[in-house]
Amino acid sequence: MSQSITDYAPQTITELVGNPWLAMPMAAGIIMGALTVNVLMLVWAERKVSAWIQRRMGPTEVGPYGLLQTLADMLKLISKQLITPANIDKPLYHLAPLMAFAPVVGAVALFPVSRDYVLLDNDLGLLFVFALGGMAVIAIFMAGWGSNNKYALLGAVRSVAQNISYEIPLILSALSVVLVVNAMGGSTASGLNLSHIAWVQSHEHVWFILLQPLAAIIYFISALAETNRAPFDIPEAESELVAGFHTEYSGMRFSLFFFSEYTNMLIVSMLAVVLFLGGWDGPLLPGPAWFFLKSYALIFVMMWVRWTFPRLRFDQLMTFCWTVLIPLSILNLLATALAISVL
Amino acid sequence: MxxxxxxxxxxxxxxxxxxxxxxxxxxxxxxxxxxxxxxxxxxxxxxxxxxxxxxxxxxxxxxxxxxxxxxxxxxxSSPAERGGFLRKSLAALVAGLFLAGGSLIIVNADFGAGNHLSTDAWSIQAVGRDLLDRFNLAFESLSLVLLLAIVGAIVIVRREPVLPADQDDAPEEEAA
CATH class of the missing domain: 1.20.120.1200 (NADH-ubiquinone/plastoquinone oxidoreductase chain 6, subunit NuoJ)
Incomplete structure (x- = not known):
């Protein structure tokens, strides 16, 4: 660790390959392959975790421990007929799954999986992730509106309200980490660069969950809400709204929503690992192993929460955000700024 | 190009x-x-x-x-009401005048020589310093405008409180 804190720069895939026109499709291929495996495994893991919590067996038939169950499900979804309801808003209905799918794939490229390599090193990485996350809201609303179905529209309305409310504490809690990074990591490198955030934690031998415990808790709660996971799964509350905004989608169109939903879980977990848990930092094991170990541990916690807590009511959800999370995150930000200027 | x-x-x-x-x-x-x-x-x-x-x-x-x-x-959710011909042409006139005026100003403006591309001038540090230092007053007054907009929105949607006198009158009318 003789490298000084300011001249750390991980190698990007463009630098490795040497040609951006070759690197771009390669990066896209890597991301798509990894994400497909990720979604297949996460769906299997979700079913196993829920079964374990409810003292059931979960999938056991296809493959060892039912591991190939989701692969079979995927083949089924691909071969299913695409049903298009009558009187839909055609452009919005057809564009919505793509709009939900594209931003999450883009966001994954920014995460520093190891100390030395990253697909895309960007000084505004954190902002890019949030900007792409904001576009998902539009996709959800397009789906809900375009479906010509009252349950879908109600789900979309709830989802938009929930997402734009919980985005505020999410960004504010991430911002207090950025302040700490800038205070510790010198002024030349950007505190919004995800690689730099991870690097500073490794270099200073402190994970930011120790310096910003409140921000970490606020971030995790808001992240649950942003990914529409229980206890915040009000947009697709199946006992009230059938399936919320994707009620009218079948086959591959539905799979695209499903894909983006599970990838979003991975994205918020990876972001939490980078912001609060030291990224790839850890003893003995190589960086990528630590990075994914931490990310999937967080995803396990998200599943655990989902199968443990009941769903909130909508007014409880909004009141909690506006009267508890947002004031707390603003106070935390002010306290952080004060502490940095005093120390 | x-x-x-x-x-x-x-x-x-x-x-x-x-x-x-x-x-x-x-x-x-x-x-x-x-x-x-x-x-x-x-x-x-x-x-x-x-x-x-x-x-x-x-x-x-x-x-x-x-x-x-x-x-x-x-x-x-119902199709929006369409204004009459006069209303539409008046709106078109206003919009057209605005477009013409705006274009005239932009075409005739002298922007001076453009700065060459530099990552530094528009870096996040430079923008932040300018906002909170050089353009501090404009920045803060913008927040004031936003606050006023929020207060104004609340005032607009607020329902008039029902006066006790009205409540006394209402049941009589219903009864009659």
Whole structure:
């Protein structure tokens, strides 16, 4: 660790390959392959975790421990007929799954999986992730509106309200980490660069969950809400709204929503690992192993929460955000700024 | 001409065209969102990634979503009422005059020599320092305007409190 804190720069895939026109499709291929495996495994893991919590067996038939169950499900979804309801808003209905799918794939490229390599090193990485996350809201609303179905529209309305409310504490809690990074990591490198955030934690031998415990808790709660996971799964509350905004989608169109939903879980977990848990930092094991170990541990916690807590009511959800999370995150930000200027 | 420069402007024009021609108000809002993504692309082509990301974050993720929210809360699911010919032509006249005036000013303006592309001038540090230092007053007054807008919105949607005198009258009328 003789490298000084300011001249750390991980190698990007463009630098490795040497040609951006070759690197771009390669990066896209890597991301798509990894994400497909990720979604297949996460769906299997979700079913196993829920079964374990409810003292059931979960999938056991296809493959060892039912591991190939989701692969079979995927083949089924691909071969299913695409049903298009009558009187839909055609452009919005057809564009919505793509709009939900594209931003999450883009966001994954920014995460520093190891100390030395990253697909895309960007000084505004954190902002890019949030900007792409904001576009998902539009996709959800397009789906809900375009479906010509009252349950879908109600789900979309709830989802938009929930997402734009919980985005505020999410960004504010991430911002207090950025302040700490800038205070510790010198002024030349950007505190919004995800690689730099991870690097500073490794270099200073402190994970930011120790310096910003409140921000970490606020971030995790808001992240649950942003990914529409229980206890915040009000947009697709199946006992009230059938399936919320994707009620009218079948086959591959539905799979695209499903894909983006599970990838979003991975994205918020990876972001939490980078912001609060030291990224790839850890003893003995190589960086990528630590990075994914931490990310999937967080995803396990998200599943655990989902199968443990009941769903909130909508007014409880909004009141909690506006009267508890947002004031707390603003106070935390002010306290952080004060502490940095005093120390 | 460079494709990196022409593509964003094509997206802006197509989005703006959709925004003004669609009679379905939600399609118009999505057209506006497309146009704003194009503006972000233009900032990117001009070498200012920070402004581009903020454009997407604030205008697409914030303003466009707020507009969708406003549409959602108002009852416009029925086809919008169409104004008469006179009303329409008056609106077209005002918009046309505004366009002509704006174009005239922009065409005749002397912007001076442009700065060469530099990542430093539009870096996040430079923007932050300028906002809180050089343009401090403008920045703070903008927040005041936003606060006023929020208070104004609350005042507009607030229902008039029902006076006790009205409550006394109402049951009599119903009974009669």
């Amino acid at each position: 460079n494709i990196a420069f022409t593509l964003p402007f094509a997206v802006i024009v197509i989005g703006a065209f959709l925004a003004v021609t669609r009679s379905n108000i939600l399609h118009a809002v999505f057209g506006l969102a497309i146009s704003l993504v194009g503006v972000a692309g233009a900032f990117l082509a001009l070498g200012s990634p920070f402004t581009a990301v903020m454009e997407v974050l604030i205008y697409v993720g914030g303003i466009a979503v707020t507009m969708i929210f406003a549409v959602m809360l108002s009852s416009v």
